[in-house]
Amino acid sequence: MRLLVLAIVATLGLALVSLFIGVSNVSIGTLLSGSQEGRAMQVMLVSRIPRTLAILLAGSSLAIAGLVMQIIVRNRFVEPSTAGTTEAASLGFLVVTLFAPAWPLFGKMMVAALFALAGTALFLRILRFVPLRDVLLVPLVGIMLGGVIGAITSFFAYRFNLLPSLLAWSMGDFSGVLRGRYELLWFGLAATVLAYIAADRFTVAGMGQDFTTNLGLNYKRVMTLGLIIVSIVSAVVLVSVGSIPFLGLIVPNVVSLMIGDNMRQTVPWVAVLGAAFVLACDIIGRLIRFPYEVPISVVVGVIGSGLFLYLLLRKRHNAA
Numbered sequence: 001m002r003l004l005v006l007a008i009v010a011t012l013g014l015a016l017v018s019l020f021i022g023v024s025n026v027s028i029g030t031l032l033s034g035s036q037e038g039r040a041m042q043v044m045l046v047s048r049i050p051r052t053l054a055i056l057l058a059g060s061s062l063a064i065a066g067l068v069m070q071i072i073v074r075n076r077f078v079e080p081s082t083a084g085t086t087e088a089a090s091l092g093f094l095v096v097t098l099f100a101p102a103w104p105l106f107g108k109m110m111v112a113a114l115f116a117l118a119g120t121a122l123f124l125r126i127l128r129f130v131p132l133r134d135v136l137l138v139p140l141v142g143i144m145l146g147g148v149i150g151a152i153t154s155f156f157a158y159r160f161n162l163l164p165s166l167l168a169w170s171m172g173d174f175s176g177v178l179r180g181r182y183e184l185l186w187f188g189l190a191a192t193v194l195a196y197i198a199a200d201r202f203t204v205a206g207m208g209q210d211f212t213t214n215l216g217l218n219y220k221r222v223m224t225l226g227l228i229i230v231s232i233v234s235a236v237v238l239v240s241v242g243s244i245p246f247l248g249l250i251v252p253n254v255v256s257l258m259i260g261d262n263m264r265q266t267v268p269w270v271a272v273l274g275a276a277f278v279l280a281c282d283i284i285g286r287l288i289r290f291p292y293e294v295p296i297s298v299v300v301g302v303i304g305s306g307l308f309l310y311l312l313l314r315k316r317h318n319a320a
Contacts, residue, residue, distance in 0.1 A: 007272045011056075014279040018052045019044065021283060023291045046179045054174055054182040055282055056275045058237050058244065061188030063274025064195050064267065065233040066248015067255075071206040071263065072226045073124070075138040076256070077311075079248030080116075080234045083142035086243050087149040088119020089235045090169050094153055098160060105239060109184055113235035119149060120227055172242035172297030174282055181240070188236045191229045192271055198225060199263040206261075244278070244297055246304025251277055253311055 066079035092115025
């Protein structure tokens, strides 16, 4: 518990640092002096605080979504970006943009969530017909499925001149987050809380259908709840800030190495470390080419892919 408190304090420290990084001159001194006709305070309220909240919400909820998906599929190398979930959400967002462009963002998010749910269900359905002799085949199937869905999405985006919009959805970036444009991410927090409430059920469901049924739990209902959580989080993050790869894969695996697989214990850790990881990557992306920014998906992709390779090699070494 003490270590978790320290992790929370460290995350809050990163959040505080994030508030004062940017092109505009915003510091404690400018905030207290009220100089420049309150411009520093306006930047803080309109841009910096919403951005930091968006990072915290997106990081924690995506990490939890990866944890839930790994328990559902019973595979450590699965998360929304390696199961076709993110690509399906992008396809849904494209469809609603084509046929109902005037819909509010909440309505578009719900359509994207439905497509994400359908894409994840299709992924699970395909796994039933594939002889999975190696744990690495599961994410490989998901990556191939995501490639097919992504190709379909790209074709229609090209056909209707929406490739720039598609690129914006697939490239995670917090630079455009302002007050009034990130609030959907609070649904991700709600999904995180729901995952914590149902943590014991997910832990049991991760032991298999027969074991779950013998304990008196409805296995299909638990699976459906997990799919809904993953779909909502994937759609909300995609619509609000774009795609962030590998996050839901790296953080749950690191936490599992630290404290084990009991979801009741791991959910707080995964949420906190997910938020801290994205905060750290965002700060790196804002400083490495200051005053320009490197998109968060690029920074997370580079660091996450390296950690992913390490986990793969570690798994192979332990299996040898």
